[in-house]
Amino acid sequence: MQVFAILPAAGLGTRMAGPQPKQFLTLDGVPILIHSLRAFAAVPRVTAIYVAVRGTEMQRVQAQIAEYGFTHRVHVVEGGDKRQESVAHALAALPAQPDDIVLVHDAVRPLIDAATIERTIDAVAEHGAAIVGLPAVDTIKQVERTAHGALITATIPREFVVLAQTPQGFRFSLLQSAFAEAANDGFVGTDEASLVERAGHPVAVVHGSATNLKITQPGDLELAEYYLRKRSH
């Protein structure tokens, strides 16, 4: 059984101030995408890593991958306008067998650690589908958006809530059929698990951590730098 990792990195990062897509910003002098790649390259069970990037960024990413010495197990494919499309392109490029495992990880979660990746692989081997999730500590409100903000329509008991992170892992055949079904129905999800859930397959949850943050807004970089420094001490 082989394990493949897909890193969608074709986003524009519009919530981050500045002209640079966030996956190319640096953390401790190293591009965010390279931090994420390092984490997966550090897991011997991961056979190959596929990075999806914008067509215009392919050369720059190839050069970075070579600069950091990853040429061996890393492949670059062209992404699409939506995250789901970027993952679909990478999925189509995988030389995978039905029983192989595919992990999808946001390129902009650079602090993922090898132990969490390993636990996700184990859970996928057992359940067929598993994601990293963080139990909610805040009280969760469902709202209706209004012109001036939002109005609460319900309180969702937090014991029933986890915040979905990545990696999200699946048997190749399951992910492939869930993507085909979604494409057929015109369904677009914000993560892979939502496609697999609607296909009717149970998805297990592996305990995540707050340090596995998604670099999204200004300020997240400083927090990630802090976690990184703490980890290396």
Ligand code: C5P
């Ligand atoms: O936009 P969001 O924060 O959900 O992005 C999560 C990941 O998906 C990022 O690593 C981003 O680069 C990637 N993405 C992509 N293709 C897109 C949009 C987002 O690969 N069209």
